[in-house]
Amino acid sequence: MCRRKIIAVIGAGRASAAGLAMAEEVGRYIAERGAVLLCGGLGGVMEAASRGCATAGGEVIGILPGASAVTANPHVTLPIVTNMGHARNVIIAHTAAVLIAIEGEFGTLSEIAIALKLKKTVIQLNSRPRIESALQAATAAQAVAMAFVAFKEDPL
Numbered sequence: 001m002c003r004r005k006i007i008a009v010i011g012a013g014r015a016s017a018a019g020l021a022m023a024e025e026v027g028r029y030i031a032e033r034g035a036v037l038l039c040g041g042l043g044g045v046m047e048a049a050s051r052g053c054a055t056a057g058g059e060v061i062g063i064l065p066g067a068s069a070v071t072a073n074p075h076v077t078l079p080i081v082t083n084m085g086h087a088r089n090v091i092i093a094h095t096a097a098v099l100i101a102i103e104g105e106f107g108t109l110s111e112i113a114i115a116l117k118l119k120k121t122v123i124q125l126n127s128r129p130r131i132e133s134a135l136q137a138a139t140a141a142q143a144v145a146m147a148f149v150a151f152k153e154d155p156l
Helices: 017-032 045-055 085-095 106-117 140-153
Strands: 006-011 036-039 060-064 078-081 098-102 121-125 135-137
Touching: 006 017, 006 045, 006 085, 006 106, 017 036, 017 045, 017 098, 017 140, 036 045, 036 085, 045 060, 060 085, 085 106, 098 106, 098 140, 106 121, 121 140, 135 140
Parallel strands: 006 036, 006 098, 036 060, 060 078, 098 121, 121 135
Antiparallel strands: none
């Protein structure tokens, strides 16, 4: 059995127009390359990436902070209800093979920190502050290409 690769897209719940455009493009590339998109399931970067992935025919897993699947953005195909609030960030970091961070604030930083502690590949795309041990991408296409290189270097 061949399992599909899971790439998390993490980032700002309220993102800039440029951040939303990048997230949607990342989501589309993830679907086109046959991976599964994992996110926090809500708005902002999460919704834009979900929209890009779902529009391209991809699968979107949303790890929701609350107690109801109805809070998921409309592009999530598999909502996972946790009722764990920010603690869901640990689930996201553990589940994804690679994480792509787009913009973001403290929640995104927590996911980055957990993922790096777990020795996961983290790719920052217009995400601040710049984390020295994370990879830096200039475009959505480059970020997704880097994620697939990471799969080859550390197959799951």
